[in-house]
Amino acid sequence: MILEKLVMKINEIFYSIQGEGKLAGYPTIFVRLTGCNLRCKYCDTKYAYYDGREMQVEDILSNIKNYPCKNVCVTGGEPLLQKETPALIRKLLDRGYKVCLETNGSIDISSIVKIEPKNAIIISLDIKCPSSGMQDKMKFENIDYLTEKDQLKFIISNKGDYEYVKGIINQLKPNCEIFMQPVWGWNPKNLVRWILEDGLNARISLQLHKIIFGNERGI
Numbered sequence: 001m002i003l004e005k006l007v008m009k010i011n012e013i014f015y016s017i018q019g020e021g022k023l024a025g026y027p028t029i030f031v032r033l034t035g036c037n038l039r040c041k042y043c044d045t046k047y048a049y050y051d052g053r054e055m056q057v058e059d060i061l062s063n064i065k066n067y068p069c070k071n072v073c074v075t076g077g078e079p080l081l082q083k084e085t086p087a088l089i090r091k092l093l094d095r096g097y098k099v100c101l102e103t104n105g106s107i108d109i110s111s112i113v114k115i116e117p118k119n120a121i122i123i124s125l126d127i128k129c130p131s132s133g134m135q136d137k138m139k140f141e142n143i144d145y146l147t148e149k150d151q152l153k154f155i156i157s158n159k160g161d162y163e164y165v166k167g168i169i170n171q172l173k174p175n176c177e178i179f180m181q182p183v184w185g186w187n188p189k190n191l192v193r194w195i196l197e198d199g200l201n202a203r204i205s206l207q208l209h210k211i212i213f214g215n216e217r218g219i
């Protein structure tokens, strides 16, 4: 029998701490996939749009075996643009990794929520706010798939974004933790004040990796 070789385009693989969301601070292996269908105005990973090298899934697994860590973040770009991503995640789970998938809110996540066991993957779903210029590309039905283990992330640049997010939270009542992340370089004091004034059940995410290491690639 000839086994099918799964080939993916990988922008970078590196080992650092998770800087965002509920897993912030944990050692994590990042597998960044090449390609993104969006062009957010504040994008800090433009280098992932095209650059990368083709790797077989088995080679990705051999590569990450070298790190003393069982947490893997599959990110991008937009990882769901590559049809092999569910298979990669499946293989990671089979090898005992805890997987977090970061996705940009514009692609249907139903292929991911079907992966068994259902609680094994943390889905980190971005919903793009007006300041991104990409808010019309969002698939809001993805929010219905999220459960307590998952997270919804909003990058906030101004009061308009904040009010937009507040409307989404009040209307759709997501079933998971909600993170508001100030765009890098914007002082989050006002964002914190607005959350406190409204008593919004949301958490601040501060990109811990950038605070520690600076705005560098591969950390």
Ligand code: SF4
Residues within 6 Å of the ligand: 036, 037, 038, 039, 040, 042, 043, 044, 045, 046, 048, 076, 077, 078, 104
């Ligand atoms: S989804 Fe992420 S990688 Fe794609 S343009 Fe937006 S910020 Fe950049």
